[in-house]
Amino acid sequence: MLTRKTFHAFRSISGPPKKSVELPKYDLVIVGGGIVGCATARQLLIEKPNLKIALVEKEKELAVHQSGHNSGVIHAGIYYTPGSLKAKLCVEGLDLSYEFFDKEKIPYKKTGKLIVAVEQEEVPRLDVCVLNSTIFKK
Numbered sequence: 001m002l003t004r005k006t007f008h009a010f011r012s013i014s015g016p017p018k019k020s021v022e023l024p025k026y027d028l029v030i031v032g033g034g035i036v037g038c039a040t041a042r043q044l045l046i047e048k049p050n051l052k053i054a055l056v057e058k059e060k061e062l063a064v065h066q067s068g069h070n071s072g073v074i075h076a077g078i079y080y081t082p083g084s085l086k087a088k089l090c091v092e093g094l095d096l097s098y099e100f101f102d103k104e105k106i107p108y109k110k111t112g113k114l115i116v117a118v119e120q121e122e123v124p125r126l127d128v129c130v131l132n133s134t135i136f137k138k
């Protein structure tokens with residue numbers, strides 16, 4: 001299991017390797033401790049618990065870039081073409097996210113979303129959103 005302790009232990013051995021130091025061996029190295037790197041490591045460990053994984057992060061903490069500075073919205077895939085892989089994965093990810101939050105007791109609010117057109121030329125795009133949402137509902 002990747003813990004904060006092992007994460008820091010790995011950081012402390014960075015720098016040019018000295019001959020006397022035996023570097024730990026891993027089956028897999030994931031570069032980047034944002035949500036994609038962490039989620040990938042988590043899923044791999046669920047599927048193959050014996051895998052030795054190193055998650056390499058250049059910052060002192062995990063998720064200090066995009067993953068720690070986003071809007072916190074669980075996207076419903078409304079902007080994506082219905083039936084596309086992106087739309088399917090988005091909806092699947094949404095369901096898995098809420099499942100994960102409930103299991104881990106992570107609080108969230110289902111507020112819904114208000115999409116507005118701020119320019120005249122954006123108005124037709126609202127029709128596409130409405131159409132997408134009705135297809136998604138089916």
Ligand SMILES: Cc1cc2nc3c(=O)[nH]c(=O)nc-3n(C[C@H](O)[C@H](O)[C@H](O)COP(=O)(O)OP(=O)(O)OC[C@H]3O[C@@H](n4cnc5c(N)ncnc54)[C@H](O)[C@@H]3O)c2cc1C
Nearest residue numbers: 032033034035036037056057058065066067070071072073
């Ligand atoms: C303003 C904004 C708002 C957003 N709002 C939402 C939202 O509401 N909902 C949503 O789902 N998505 C949102 N997103 C998108 C979402 O945040 C990103 O898709 C997601 O965080 C990307 O995760 P990541 O792990 O790929 O990247 P990051 O979180 O950027 O992680 C990459 C990590 O790799 C590390 N790294 C880079 N190079 C190296 C290296 N050479 N060695 C070691 N480590 C390295 C970095 O330090 C960083 O920690 C938003 C994005 C932005 C910018």
